[in-house]
Amino acid sequence: MSSMTPPRLLQLAQKSLLGNEALAILSLDQLPREMFPVLFVEAFNSWLLDILKAMVRVWPFEVLPLGALMKNPQVDILKAVLDGLDMKYTQKSDCRRGKLHVLDLRDDGLNFWNVWAKSMDDACSSEPNMRRQPVEHKGPKSALMVIANVSLTATTPDAFLTHLLQWVKERASLVHLCCHKLKILANLICSMSHMLESLEFGCIEELEVCCDWQPSGLAKFAPYLGRMSSLHKLSLVNLSGSLLVTIEEMMESLFQFASQFAKLPHLRSLHIRSLYFVYNHLDQLLRCLKSPLEDFSVTACLLSEADINYLSQCPCLSEIKYLALRVVKLTHISPEPLRVLLERVAPTLMTLDLMGCEITDSQLNAILPALSHCYQLTSLSFYGNRLSMAMMEKLVEHTGNLSALIYELYPAPLESYDTQGIAHGGRFSHLCTELMGILERIREPKQVLFSTDPCWKCAERMVFGLNHPNQCHCYQLD
Known part of the structure; x- marks a missing residue:
């Protein structure tokens, strides 16, 4: 049977x-x-x-x-x-x-x-349980709304997108195209201008620009940005500079672009990554913001002390919830502006990411009192900073009162490495066990991880934490 x-x-x-x-x-x-x-x-x-x-x-x-x-x-x-x-x-x-x-x-x-x-x-079945999917249609019932996320590239025109845009254009009175997320990968503005003009800019809520643009490219794109009145998230990635561009030309292009921020009343999230020309000019990029940001991150950018000073006083960061300075070298910058910034944002800050900033013991010691008052923090990352065991002990003691913390990422103490910078597994595990013990005596931690630098052979980290695998096996064991 x-x-x-x-x-x-x-x-x-x-x-x-x-x-x-x-x-x-x-x-x-x-x-x-x-x-x-x-x-x-x-x-x-x-x-x-x-x-x-x-x-x-x-x-x-x-x-x-x-x-x-x-x-x-x-x-x-x-x-x-x-x-x-x-x-x-x-x-x-x-x-x-x-x-x-x-x-x-x-x-x-x-x-x-x-x-x-x-x-x-x-x-x-004998007892049907029919569930209906709730739907919401905005606009007149006689019109058709097409919702699509659009990615514009520098390669051969996308046949799918080309056909869709042409179809919408020919039925403009019947069809409303709504693009919530726009990603631009084309290096030349002129190569995508006809496609940009096919979009309804007022629908765009998230924009990512990931192009090898010169500052002048930002200036050419600026009028399009100013029409995105519903934009709430903006990401600028890998925008380059040029030795052929003068400081005056760069400043003028940056001003033309940043001035459009005043037309974006709903912008709440700004991410910048690998922007060559932001050095010493961060204030020019942020000064035109009219509303406070909730999410601000800078990744893999070179910042000056003047840039960090401006951040400490920047009005648009007064209500920040998510703050990240990732792979932003702070070693030779005074910790005072960062301390002031943390004091200002302590009532609202929920995520702080200072990964790979090469923060020293003395710098961390200066900001610890301000950090210990960020009672809303749920996520904290100090990965990639070379800190001594003594300073790591102070760090976990100061974060002990932050009872809202759910996710914590700490670097391996300097004593985990030998003089050649190679981590020793047994020593690393022993030191992390001591640090975890200090933390557990103060409060009940949820997810806490300690990590070495990436291995020079396999690029994996050695990680210590509850129920967390030790990915790298290349490091020397005691």
Whole structure:
């Protein structure tokens, strides 16, 4: 006797429909609403484009989260779906069943398909438990909203994006394109200007610019930035400088770009990484901000003492929750501005990341009193700073009263290394055990990790912490 579960009636009906394309298309008006999501997924996976097109025309939900089904952009699938939308909207289909008003091309709508797959199982059980996916459509019901995250690259034009933008442009009175996240990877502004002009800038909420732009590239992009009135997160990555650009030219370009910040009333998050020209000019970048930031990070940038001084007084950091200075060398900078900054932001600060700043014992000692008053801190990282065992003991003692801390990352004490800078596993483990004991006598730690520098052979760290694997095995053991 076979132990295999026999196929359910709905599964048999679904298989029968997909096996006869003409019958499937004719039957869509009579299908129960609950069958549509599972049938759509099967047609999608089997590349049954005509069935997909017909299903879109009579789709019984307000939202079609197509992007969640596509691991990679698939132009043929997109064309079939858009053809189905043409049948519904532009050809004035007489089908009264279709409710589709939102085509979501982002990759974060998987819950819709999971919910309805589970609902199909419930429908076949003795006690159905049908759950509906809540939807919200902004704008007039007569219009179609297309939601997509857009990435503009310097390579061959993306066929998926090109087709979508052209389709939207030709139906401007019927379709509203909403791009929440925009990523720009193209090095030449002129190569993507026509695509930028196809976007509705007022919809963009997150922007990442990761290009090998000269400062003049920022100036050319500035007018586009100023039109992104809903922007709340901005990331600037790998923007370079040039020996051919004078200080005056660089300052003028930076001013033209930063002046657009005044037109971004909702900007709350600013990340800058590997910006050559920010050295000694951080104030020029931040001065035009009109609203306080909640999240500010600087990574792999060279900052001057004047830059750190400005941060300590910067009005836009008065309500900061997440502050990161990662791989920003502070060794030769006075700790006083950082101490002042921590005192200012102590009432709101929840995350502090000072990873790889090469902070010395004396510098850390100067900021410890301010750090110990950041009672809202939930995450703290000191990875990559070379601190002595004595200073590490003071550090864990001062963080002892920070009862909200959930995640703590500390560097291995200097005594863990030999004169060649090689960590010794036994010594490292012994010292970390002592530090953990100090911390446990003060409060109950949640997740605390101690780490050596990355290994010069395998680039992994040796990590000490509860239930945490020791990744690197190259270090010498005592």
